[in-house]
Amino acid sequence: MKLNALACAVALNLTGCVMGPDFRTPTSPLPAHWAPTASETGHSRAVEGEVDWRWWDSFGDAQLADLVREALLSNLDLQQAASRLEQSRALRRQIAADTLPAVSGGLDYSRSRNSQRGLNDPSGRSGKQAFSLWNGGLRFSWEADVWGRVKRSVEAADATVRMAEEDRHGVQLLVMRQTAQQYIQLRGTQQVLTVVEQNLKIAQRTLELTRLQVQEGVATDLQVSEAASQVAEMQARLAPLQQSSAQLINALSLLLGKAPRALHRQLATLAPVPAYRGDVPIGLPSELAQRRPDIRSADARLHAATAAIGVARADFYPRITLSGNLEFQALQLSDLGSWGSRRFALGPGLSVPLFEGARLQGALQLQEGRQQEAGVHYQQTVLRAWHEVDDALVAYQANQQRRDSLQQAVRHSERALDSVHQQYAQGTVDFLNVMTVQNALLANQAAWVQSTAAVSLALVDVYVSLGGGWEVSQCRREPCLK
Numbered sequence: 001m002k003l004n005a006l007a008c009a010v011a012l013n014l015t016g017c018v019m020g021p022d023f024r025t026p027t028s029p030l031p032a033h034w035a036p037t038a039s040e041t042g043h044s045r046a047v048e049g050e051v052d053w054r055w056w057d058s059f060g061d062a063q064l065a066d067l068v069r070e071a072l073l074s075n076l077d078l079q080q081a082a083s084r085l086e087q088s089r090a091l092r093r094q095i096a097a098d099t100l101p102a103v104s105g106g107l108d109y110s111r112s113r114n115s116q117r118g119l120n121d122p123s124g125r126s127g128k129q130a131f132s133l134w135n136g137g138l139r140f141s142w143e144a145d146v147w148g149r150v151k152r153s154v155e156a157a158d159a160t161v162r163m164a165e166e167d168r169h170g171v172q173l174l175v176m177r178q179t180a181q182q183y184i185q186l187r188g189t190q191q192v193l194t195v196v197e198q199n200l201k202i203a204q205r206t207l208e209l210t211r212l213q214v215q216e217g218v219a220t221d222l223q224v225s226e227a228a229s230q231v232a233e234m235q236a237r238l239a240p241l242q243q244s245s246a247q248l249i250n251a252l253s254l255l256l257g258k259a260p261r262a263l264h265r266q267l268a269t270l271a272p273v274p275a276y277r278g279d280v281p282i283g284l285p286s287e288l289a290q291r292r293p294d295i296r297s298a299d300a301r302l303h304a305a306t307a308a309i310g311v312a313r314a315d316f317y318p319r320i321t322l323s324g325n326l327e328f329q330a331l332q333l334s335d336l337g338s339w340g341s342r343r344f345a346l347g348p349g350l351s352v353p354l355f356e357g358a359r360l361q362g363a364l365q366l367q368e369g370r371q372q373e374a375g376v377h378y379q380q381t382v383l384r385a386w387h388e389v390d391d392a393l394v395a396y397q398a399n400q401q402r403r404d405s406l407q408q409a410v411r412h413s414e415r416a417l418d419s420v421h422q423q424y425a426q427g428t429v430d431f432l433n434v435m436t437v438q439n440a441l442l443a444n445q446a447a448w449v450q451s452t453a454a455v456s457l458a459l460v461d462v463y464v465s466l467g468g469g470w471e472v473s474q475c476r477r478e479p480c481l482k
Contacts, residue, residue: 017146017147017148018147018148018151018152018310019147019148019149019152019310019313019314019317020148020152020306020307020309020310020311020312020313020314021306021309021310022306023155023159023302023303023306023307025289025299026299026302026375026378026379028286028288028289028295028382029379029382029383029386030285030286030288030289030382030386031285031386032284032285032286033048033284033285034046034048034282034284034285034389034390034393035390035393043397043400043401043404044276044277044278044279044280044396044400044459045279045280046279046280046282046393046396046462047279047280047281047282048281048282048283048284049279049281049282049283050281050283051281051282051283051287051291051463051466051467051468052281052463052468053468053469053471054469055460055463055468055469056068056176056180056469058276058278059274059275059276059456060274060276061183061271061274063183063266063267063271064179064180064183064184064274067179067183067252067256068176068179068180070256071175071176071179071255071256072172072175072176074256074257074258075175075255075256075257076257077171077174077175078168078171078172078175081164081167081168081171081172082168084164084167084168085161085164085165085167085168087164088157088160088161088163088164089161089164091157091160092154092157092158092160092161095153095154095157096154096157098143098150098153098154099145099150099151099154100142101140101141101142102140102141102142103138103139103140104138104139104140105136105137105138105139106135106136106137106139107134107135107136108134108135108136109132109133109134109135110132110133111130111131111132111133112130112131112132112133113129113130113131131331132331132332132333133329133330133331134328134329134330134331134332134333134336135327135328135329136327136328136336137325137326137327137328138325138326138327139323139324139325139327140323140324140325141321141322141323141324142321142322142323143319143320143321143322144320144321144322146317146318146320147313147314147317148310148314149310149311149314149315149319151310152307152308152309152310152311152314153307153311155303155307155310156303156304156307156308156311159300159301159303159304159307160300160304162296162300162303163297163300163301163304166293166294166296166297166300167293167297169293169296169470170293170294170297170470172293172469172470173293173464173467173469173470175255176464176469176470177460177461177464178255179252179255179256180460181457181460182248182251182252182255183252183274184273184274184453184456184457184460185248185453185457186245186248186249186252186267187271187272187273187274187453188273188449188450188452188453189241189244189245189248190245190270190271191270191272191273191449191452191453192241192446192449192450193238193241193242193245194270195442195445195446195449196234196237196238196241196442196446197238199234199438199441199442199445200231200234200235200238202417202438203227203230203231203234203438204231206227206230206421206424206434206438207224207227207228207230207231209424209425210223210224210227210431211224213427218427219431223430223431226431226432226435227431230435230438230439234442245268246264249261249263249264249267249268252267273449273452273453273456274456275452275455275456276456276459280396280459280462282389282393282462282466283466285386285389288382288385288386288389288466288467289382291466291467291468291471292385292466292467293467293470294381294385295378295381295382295385295467298374298377298378298381298382299378301374301377301378302371302374302375302377302378304374305367305370305371305373305374306371306374308367308370308371309364309367309368309371311367312360312363312364312366312367313364315353315360315363315364316353316360316364317353318350318351318352318353319350319351320348320349320350321348321349321350321351322346322347322348322349323346323347323349324344324345324346324347325344325345325346326342326344327342327343327344328341328342328343329341329343385465385467388461388465389462389465389466391465392458392461392462392464392465393462395458395461396455396458396459396461396462399451399454399455399457399458400455402451402454403448403451403452403454403455406444406447406448406451407448409444409447409448410441410444410445410448413437413440413441413444413445414441416437416440416441417437417438417441420433420434420437421434
């Protein structure tokens with residue numbers, strides 16, 4: 001450090017020397033290719049290719065696309081993130097001002113009278129009369145950034161601005177994810193509600209059939225009670241699903257910065273669960289660090305911490321400042337601008353830290369510790385991103401397999417229910433068989449609808465884990481989103 005300082009002192013030019021290490025982005029510990037997942041005929045496959053930035057459009061649901069677009073324009077969390085970004089930019093401008101001279105101007109007036117027994121009276125009146133004094137002029141000061149302290153401060157501020165930008169991108173990605181997830185969950189809940197209503201109608205017809213059989217002496221009152229119990233049990237399932245549907249609509253309203261029930265008319269109408277069956281381009285692992293906002297933010301955080309070390313090291317060395325003033329002073333306002341009323345001063349200043357009680361050393365160690373922490377945080381962020389991508393791909397494949405198996409189970413249950421209804425009408429089976437088969441059908445249908453939504457939710461997680469989406473929303477105006 002001392003040799004470096006000596007070399008800088010010999011050079012002693014305006015650009016000076018820059019203390020501290022230069023920042024380099026760490027190498028990301030990512031594989032060359034994503035681990036392949038098992039695929040089956042008819043399933044979406046993860047393939048190498050450019051990630052779709054507008055991934056919500058791949059579901060083919062215009063209402064979902066409209067909600068995502070409106071959320072990016074109106075979400076209050078995004079507005080707060082944008083405000084934090086503007087604050088960091090303002091702080092950067094404040095720090096960068098140290099690279100330029102500070103110039104101030106002033107004008108003051110005083111009415112005074114000196115002591116007749118004291119020091120000399122500058123007015124020449126020996127303290128016998130009061131006098132007016134006018135002062136006006138310019139003052140300036142400038143620090144020669146010999147050791148790069150100001151330059152490193154600006155570098156750290158630039159990295160902090162970049163970190164705020166990436167944090168905003170992260171909020172954008174989170175808003176997209178939450179909007180898509182809650183919309184998919186809403187459509188899944190509405191579909192399950194439809195399934196329950198359809199099974200309720202079947203149960204009500206069965207109850208009517210059982211009552212007719214009682215009149216004909218084929219069935220008993222016990223069977224009527226069992227059929228009525230099944231109807232009541234299915235009716236009881238409706239209220240929680242209706243509640244969940246209303247709450248999901250309200251959750252979407254909150255994401256869009258709207259009042260409760262504001263989207264009820266728009267979203268209450270039944271619609272299918274958004275689905276996608278094509279191949280999913282997922283890019284290369286090497287591209288992940290350029291796409292994911294959390295990795296980019298961690299990189300900026302490490303950059304800021306590295307630059308802060310240079311600031312702390314520069315504090316060990318002298319500060320050279322140049323200051324001066326050009327002023328006018330007169331007893332009469334009419335004389336204030338005359339050449340004879342001028343006065344000026346110009347000269348350099350040197351400030352040397354001689355004894356700080358280990359404060360500077362402690363500040364340097366603190367910044368070095370923060371840099372080490374930021375480096376570990378970067379590695380952890382990259383590793384976590386890798387895990388999220390892998391887990392999302394596995395979940396997407398597994399949910400597709402589960403959906404297909406449940407679809408087969410629904411078909412078998414539907415055939416079984418038709419058969420048991422015929423046998424019950426013929427009196428060859430009792431009502432317990434009907435209840436068992438119908439409950440199995442209801443469970444399989446609900447599980448199949450939920451698995452269909454789970455596939456779409458897993459695909460959302462795939463896209464979000466890849467960091468795609470925030471790139472298309474760099475403006476606050478709607479045309480930037482089209």
